Structure formats: structure tokens, C-alpha cells
Amino acid sequence: MYMGGAFPRSESERYYPLNDKKGNFIANICLGSRKDFRNAVVAARKAFDGWAARSAYNRGQILYRIAEMMEGRKDQLVAELVKEGSSPKAAQKEAETAIDRVVYFAGWTDKYQQVFGNVNPVASSHFNFSNPEPTGVVSVIAPQNESLLGFVQTIIPIIAGGNVVVVQASEMKPLATLTFCEILHSSDVPGGVVNVITGKTKELASHFSSHMDVNAVVFCEDDSSLKKLIQENASLNVKGVVHRQVKDYYSDENENPYLILDLQEIKTTWHPVGI
Amino acid sequence: MLKEFDLKKDIKLDFTSGWSYDPAPESTDHVHIKDQYDHFIGGKFVAPQGGQYFDTTNPANEKKLASVAMGCDKDVDAAVKAARTAYDKYWSKMSPRDRGRYIYRIARMIQERAREFAVIETLDGGKPIRESRDVDVPLVAAYFFYYAGWADKLQYAFPGGNPKPLGVAGQIIPWNFPLLMAAWKIAPALATGNTVVLKPAETTPLTSLKLAEIIQEADLPPGVVNIVTGAGDTGASIVNHPNVDKIAFTGSTNVGKIIQKSIAGTNKKLTLELGGKAANIIFDDATIDQAVEGIINGIFFNQGHVCCAGSRLFVQEGVADIIRDKLIDRMQSLIVGDPMDKNTDIGAINSKEQLGTIQRYLEIGLNEGNEIYQTKCDLPDKGYWCCPTLVANVSQSSRLVQEEIFGPVLTIQTFRTPEEVLEKANNTPYGLSGGVWTDKGSKIFNMTNKVRAGVMWANTFNKFDPTSPFGGYKESGLGREGGLHGLYPYLKF
Known part of the structure; x- marks a missing residue:
């Protein structure tokens, strides 16, 4: 798993075997626990102020660096996607699209504020402006049927906006995701900005949605009981809930800044003029 | 039941003579309310x-x-x-x-x-x-x-x-x-x-x-x-x-x-x-009289029945005494009473139930050993009323600091550094609004950027406009x- 810039095993010492389509053993994967999640939230909270305070330019540079590092380790990513069941051709396309998406959102880090911020023409003699600020610690249940591209598409817009994340990786396809974590680790992404727990949604979803130091929760599955559970738990501390339902991760619809805006708060500042 | 502050001031304002206002009630003739x-x-x-x-x-x-x-x-x-x-x-x-x-x-x-x-x-x-x-x-x-x-x-x-x-x-x-x-x-x-x-x-x-x-x-x-x-x-x-x-x-x-x-x-x-529990932060380089007006408007506007009310006052130590003294004088000049009177500053508490809530918080404050100051007001016999109230010697963990009272009750805490006040201001489950008072622009932006709240008023408070987004x-x-x-x-x- 990836937590606070380190790669620990689960404190529970539990694991699950990962097999390929034919049932051949690939690797043992950590089976993350509630305690792992809580530790990850602590690491994320610690990283939040620093990441949110990075200049927009610097966040863009770091995201672009991620894409460069992905390019450098593309063969490994493709090989893991193949192990997870992709055809070599599909794996190649997935890795390349994932890299393109990172570049796409890297470019937004110093622009979405200009698109979604305003100077508001108030009637009194005040200067008044609104700008987006990151929501804070976001827990994310990554799309479970997807591997690299689904993971990248879900978390990159969130961290591009200055948030930090604790993510549950796909239970059945965690390999490329974990390599992606190594890429993050070597791309100047500060430890704690992205934290990844491997394990089972069934076990983790209630913790992901009920933790009182998490500000928003994102999930992707089309599962009505999961949705109800997450939305109910979110009410404990008025978390924002974002349900991302993506039909096609390759479509152009995945490229827009509203995906950043979803996890932003709008702050409005007033100051008198002329006194 | 309420303790008064020990005001060690050489000059005291005298509110008992000179300035009394005649009633100036708004007429209700033109209004028809059905049964x-x-x-x-x-x-x-x-x-x-x-x-x-x-x-x-x-x-x-x-x-x-x-x-x-x-x-x-x-x-x-x-x-x-x-x-x-x-x-x-x-x-x-x-x-x-x-x-x-x-x-x-x-x-x-x-x-x-x-x-x-x-x-x-x-x-x-x-x-x-x-x-x-x-x-x-x-x-x-x-x-x-x-x-x-x-x-x-x-x-x-x-x-x-x-x-x-x-x-x-x-x-x-x-x-x-x-x-x-x-x-x-x-x-x-x-x-x-x-x-x-x-x-x-x-x-x-x-x-x-x-x-x-x-x-x-x-x-x-x-x-x-x-x-x-x-x-x-x-x-x-x-x-x-x-x-x-x-x-x-x-x-x-x-x-x-x-x-x-x-x-x-x-x-x-x-x-x-x-709800909200806004921090209103006063630095020692603020224009003091403007800040006092802002504090008054921040908490006593609409009897304090305001979700974005500046209910937690944070004053930098160097100006804590003067702010408190000026605030008490200004509070005493607020006219509490008939809401239909055009001179009235503070009207009636909205309901008996809400008045009970406010009074319960004041009792909690007394039991916690806080210093509680209320102005002297002549209140009508009927109706629900609460005089402007100031609570000092109050800790960050006090329920009066942590919970929304939704009445004309202001807590005062002091601070030394911007880091300290940020820590205290953000130490709340709420994040609706906040205020900062200083003459230094860079200090304003330092604070407005770091307080986790949806609306930040700098050198002003409780301003609203249809073009201006509001939310927490x-x-x-x-x-x-x-x-x-x-x-x-x-x-x-």
C-alpha cells in the first residue's frame, strides 16, 4: 500500500491472493483495514496544508512530471495491465490515454481558478471576489472494474485542485495502480498527498464515508446499496458526495475542468473600497 | 446573576442622562394581515x-x-x-x-x-x-x-x-x-x-x-x-x-x-x-473604532440570529483591553426594545424556545466560571428579550465557543500571533464565515486565505449582495x- 510517502504492509497483516483470469497466482496483495485507513487519513491531513499552499504553477509542474515518469515506465505499466487481463494493444492504449489525461489536468492547475473565480459587482462600495479552494481530505473508492486509466481519471482532477486523497484501489486490478504509486513517489508529489489502500470495498466503504476528518467522498460504482451507505454516513459531518459514473474512460467527456470544480469550495472575500 | 467586569477606566461614558429617544414607531395602518x-x-x-x-x-x-x-x-x-x-x-x-x-x-x-x-x-x-x-x-x-x-x-x-x-x-x-x-x-x-x-x-x-x-x-x-x-x-x-x-x-x-x-x-x-461560529479577528494594527463597529454589527445584527454572525471575537493582546472597554461602551448605547420603533437596534428574540436556548447557554457559561457582561436595558413586560451579552475568560473548549448560540452573545478570546489565531479560528466543525481587521493588506490575505470558511469579510462584516456567493x-x-x-x-x- 502507499501511505504518507511510504509503502507499508497492512497493520492487520492480512492479505489476499491476486490471480489472473485463468486462475494463476500473480501476487499477494495487502488487505487494508480500518486502522490502515485511519492512519492514511492522518497522513493526508498532515499533507493537506502544504499541498494546497503550493503555487498552482508548482502543482502543474509536479503533475506534468508524473506524466513524464509514466512515459518512462510505460512498458511496466503495459505489462501489468496485460497481467490484469488486457490485450497488449488495449493495454498500450490505456497507458497512453492515462498519460494524456495527466498532462491534460496538469495544464488546468493554474487555469481553473480563472474559469471558476469571479470578481462580483456588489452594489455597495466593496471589492468582492470569489475563488475556488480545495475541499480538503477526500476519500475515494476507485472504479473497481478499471485499472490504471480509471484510477488516474478519478484522482488526478482531485489533486490537481489542491486536495489530498485516500483511495481504495481496485480490488481485482491493483497492479498498475501500485506501480503508479511508485511513479507518484518519484515525481515530487509530497508524501501523504495520495494514499492508496488495497482491499475490499465491502469492508472499507463505511469507514471511507464515516470518518470525521474526511471532507468529501467520491465513489464510482453503480450500486444502490453502496450509494445509500455512503450518502448516509456522509451526513455525519456533512461531507460532499460525488458519484462519478463514467461509461467510457476514453471519451472526450472525461476532459473538462468541472471534474476539478466538484471537489472545490468557493470562498468569497469582501473588502471596503474608499475608507 | 451576571457578573460585571471590573472596569478600571479613568473616563466613563454616562448613559443615564442627556440622550433619551422619544418613541418613533412605524405605523401599521397600511398593512393588512388576514385572520x-x-x-x-x-x-x-x-x-x-x-x-x-x-x-x-x-x-x-x-x-x-x-x-x-x-x-x-x-x-x-x-x-x-x-x-x-x-x-x-x-x-x-x-x-x-x-x-x-x-x-x-x-x-x-x-x-x-x-x-x-x-x-x-x-x-x-x-x-x-x-x-x-x-x-x-x-x-x-x-x-x-x-x-x-x-x-x-x-x-x-x-x-x-x-x-x-x-x-x-x-x-x-x-x-x-x-x-x-x-x-x-x-x-x-x-x-x-x-x-x-x-x-x-x-x-x-x-x-x-x-x-x-x-x-x-x-x-x-x-x-x-x-x-x-x-x-x-x-x-x-x-x-x-x-x-x-x-x-x-x-x-x-x-x-x-x-x-x-x-x-x-x-x-x-x-x-x-x-450553522456557523465565525471568528472575527482583530489585529493590533486595526483601526480600532471601525473594528468596534464591525464587531457590534457582526454579532448584534438581527439579535445575533445570523448563521454567519461573528460570534467568536479574537483580539490581539496589545489591544484586548481597549477593545473590550470600547465594546462595552458601544454595547450600552444599543437600544433594545420594540422592533417597530425606528430607533431600535436590537429587537425581540424570535421565539420563546430560542430565548430558552440562549439562556441555557448563558447558564452553562456561568457554571464554567466565565465572566459574563450584559448591558442594562429597560425591557418591555411582554415578549422575548435578551440584552447584548459579552463573555470573557472563556476557553477554546467552552461550549459557548464551540457551539452556535444564535443570539446576541459574543465570546472574547485573545491571541498573540497569526498562527495562534488561525489555529483557534479553524478549531471548529463550522466554516461559514469569518472576519479580519488590520490595516495591513498582506496580513488580510494571509488570514482570508487560511481561515477555512466560505465568506471572509476583511475590515467589514455581515455584508450581503445578490452577486456574491454565500455558503459554508x-x-x-x-x-x-x-x-x-x-x-x-x-x-x-
């Missing part, structure tokens, strides 16, 4: 299907003003049906320009009848006529004007987006700014092409019902706006109605959480404007109302 009000559903006033009515009273004299229909599930269902029919038949088919015209017409009619609205607002809710006349009602008209203009320009608000209305919006509003909250809810909902079922608060339904009369006169298609009166159960019935597409709620954080929980698993979109971080809510950002919660893309 009984029904629901406004499908463009008509209709009797409640349960046959029950409840009283709404004037909190300044405890006299009954009118009986108001108690909404039951059947009433809500009728209102939602009317709203759905209106959405399908008229509102979604009308050109955006024509939708805008209707909203403009409502705005103009409110301006024309501003005085009537102000008087009823003050009678029903207890806020000073000066505020309902100069703040609430002018803002109500301004919100309708602002959103009227958006109706046919929505495509320019969302680059690359293709905004579509949601359908029927269920809206539940509080008693602190009854008509203004109705405007904050109805105006953006209509401009974005939705139809509305609105429930005003139990203690302050009259101005919403007056607005219903205007909506009827403005000839809005029947069912585009429906107003159902009642208490919590009526609100719950709106929240849980399966044919409502959107819930917008302004009120307490506790009720907000219940609402968020009860719509879990549905596709209803949600806006919550909940953390447990203060979800989404924004006002401004361009106030359009998002009523649209899908």
Missing part, C-alpha cells in the same frame, strides 16, 4: 387537507397575528403535483426570456410594496424595522432582479457546459431572515427553469404568504411557486417526497444532517446552508447561494 392563511398551491390559496391551523405570534408582545395552515403529507403531495404539472406544462416550455420577465415582475412588485413587507417581517419575526426596511426587503428585490437577468443567459455562465433544470425543487427556510431566505431560494430556482415547493419557518410564515399574493398578482403560471406552511413534519414530508428532484435547506446543522441522511440513496440534489465549508453546508455560483445547485449538465 387566517391557507397554503398557496397551484396558484390558489387552499385550505389544509388535515383541517388544522397553528398560530403565528408577534414575539415582541406575544400576541397572535394570524392562524396559518398546518401542512400534512397530502398538502405537500398536492403542492409537489402542482409543481410537477407546472414544470411539464408551462415552465419548461416557456422561453427563458419570458421566465425572466416573470421574475422581473415579482422583483418590481416587491419594491412597490416594500414598506408592507418590512412591517410584516418585523411584526412576525421581531427584527428591528430599521433592518427589515433597510436590509432585508431591499435585498429581496435585488436578488429577484439579479436572477431574473440570468434566466436567458445561462449558457454564458458555464463554459463548455449545457445546463438543464432539475425539475421540482423542495425548499425549506429558517426564521431569521424569512423573506430574504425565500428570495435566495425562489429566485435562482425559477431563473434556472425549476418549479418550487417552499416551506417557510413555523414562527415566521407571513411574509412568504404575502409573497404568494404577489406571485398570484404577477400571474405566474399556476404551480410554478407553491408555498406550504407548517413545522418540522411538513418539512420532512417535502424532503421525503419521491417526486422532488432537489432539496435546498437553510437552518441548523443538526437538521441539515438529518436531511442529508434521509435523502441518501436517492438522486435528489442537495444544497445545505447550515465543513459542517456549515454544501453548495453556494447567490452570484453565478448560486446557479449550479439548480442545474444539471
